[in-house]
Amino acid sequence: MRSGLDDLHPAMVDSNIFVYSHDLSAGEKREVAKKLLRTLSDEGRLVVTVQIVHEFCAVMMRKRRQGLVQFDSVRELAEELMATATVLSLTPNITRCALYGVERYQLAFWDALVWAAAREHDIPTLYTEDFNPGATLEGVSIINPFASET
Secondary structure, eight states: OOOOTTSOSOEEEOHHHHHHHHOTTOTHHHHHHHHHHHHHHHTTOEEEEHHHHHHHHHHHHHHHHHTOOOOSOHHHHHHHHHHHSEEEOOOHHHHHHHHHHHHHHOOOHHHHHHHHHHHHTTOOEEEOSSSOTTOEETTEEEEOTTSOOO
């Protein structure tokens, strides 16, 4: 697992990592995601935005209907996520920064919002598989925890 867990800075984690941690069909990705989330949570470094919580809920409701996860309530999973992570609100400045990220870096808007929140809050690490891994965009290093070590 590539993690960059050597530092003690906060780290933003995208919704896909949370989804994999509960997806019974995710195999090794599930184990990697669970370990990363446990480590960041135990160290008090886990950060998300309300958007990430919303995306997680939407995907988990779909996966539950498909029988790919086992749980009684999406609400309970969301409550657990919000209790273990620092949850940041989105602001007009983050929206402006996201629109800049779309123009400058050709990011998808929803991905740009995640990056912009990390940038605006000086969070140096963003864990996701949705960006170009290894890139650093204006001080935010993008890490795909599922990418092979090279």
